[in-house]
Amino acid sequence: MLSKASPGAFDVTTHATAEEAADAIRDREAIGGLSVAPTGLTVQTAAGAGAPYSALLKGIGAHLAASGQHVTYSELAPLPQDDPAGSAVTTLGLPLIFGGMASAAALVLAYRGTGLGRLAGVLAISALGGLAATAILQLGFGVLEGSYWLTAAAVAAGIAAISATVVGLGSLLGAAGIGLGAVLMLFVANPLSGLATGPAWLPQPWGEIGQYLPVGAAGTAIRSAAYFDGAGAAHAWLVLAAWIAVGAALTLIPRRRPEETA
Template sequence: MSATPAPQPPSAASGPAAAARLVGAVLGLAALVVLMLGAFALPGVHGGPHEVPIGLTGPRAATEPLQERLDGDEWDVTLYEDAGALADAVEDREITGGLALAADGIDVYTATAGAPLAAGALTAMADSAAARQQAAATVHDLAPFPEDDPRGSGFAAAGLPLIFGGILPAAVLSRVFPGRANVRLRLAGAVLFSLVAGAAATAVLQYATGSLAGDYWVSALGLGLGVAALSVAFVGLEALLGLGGPATGAAVMMLLGNPLSGLATGPHWLPPGWAALGQLLPPGAAGSLLRANAFFDGTGAAEPSLVLVAWVVFGLVLGFAAHLRRPAAARPPARR
């Protein structure tokens, strides 16, 4: 009786098809590295004022020449009748700051919490101009960061935790409630998680680190919406495409959404195309909504809110599409 030959291990992939897959994988990974480098490096290298809206007021003989000199690719200058109108425009977020010129000095109106780098550049510009006049520059910060975190370090650091907070529900809920039959349960879990995470994260930022001002519950709901924009979208991607969906989404958010969010600089400090893209992604929109609620009494909250709601709806649509794609045998029988 002849011995049965032992099964041989599958041979290593070879031939033109394997070579093509190898080349495709290498090129894809290289493209990912280039994308990551560009997303992190280019905004920093080319960062700076890009049509930052500022205001001027004072005698026309002084403001008009200064407007002509500043107005261009870096600054977008608007003239105001008086310092009160200029200050109102800063508080209404029509401009990031402005200068009130007078014979005895310059008053600088800034909103550091809205555009920290623009506020610093505007203050330096006023100091230089005042020095030439042998006068003084007085700074009025109309929307500062809280005293406990005057540089806004806690606010600027919120980007990556926000992204990871969106990834967690897709990773955990897909294991706890697997299968397309539980898609709706996972979506509901993502929404509930987002509300709890938004309240907890806001409590840390407002009470532990002192990085936020304003109404706690308004900020918490806004941050919860930001987490939901990510978590619901990731759960929907996982339900429809499997684990590759949220993995791809997480890569996009970390490689593009985080560096382009403008949390540390304000969006006007990024190149125009990068800035616009960043504000259409959940990290940038969530940061803008939190900035509006925490430091400007909700002024400017409408646009980022709509962006985040659109991402939540996108995730819900993906999730319900996956639920409807279940095989007929897997669906519960219809009641008669």
């Protein structure tokens, strides 16, 4: 039925039991599941992975229920009661980007210290930003769940990846580097991030490409921390670490000073 309704849209994996399917969903290896038993059909959803997937699977369940089948629903990664639409992760997009870019611009244009000093500033500002943003959303508004410290670390890593990259480009190219970093993060990484829906909802291969950019990787790490106890985020953490390392390398590249003329 899935293949007939949307040819090529779904990559279906069969599991021996409903428990195995549920484990795959909790480990972020699948967006949801349909468990068929003699007593009827169970629709397994994970709203934390992205609201569109849950709505799609519930629509399939409603269609089958209308045809006379007995359908039940099992939510494996529920959204907080105060955020039923799952918009909390989406709202972090601009703070991630502008927090990273603003701190980078300040460190490049206003700070006259060493490259190591700039990188220390990146890490300090990112840590404070991650702690503050997560405290506001989770402790203040109650729209995030899961480990506060792990979620804060994911937010901080996202800010650091963006900031370090822009600092590196700015240190290398000056104001032009900051502009290049802004274009990369705002007009490339942000649209391909899948923050609002999860990357699988985007046209492919663009959704997959977005997971190799800082905003998309940060979104995946944050979703995993907030709704899946950190599962399925290894790739995202590696991507964020790689961008931080690249930014650090660009920042620390020795540059020759122009020779003075008599």
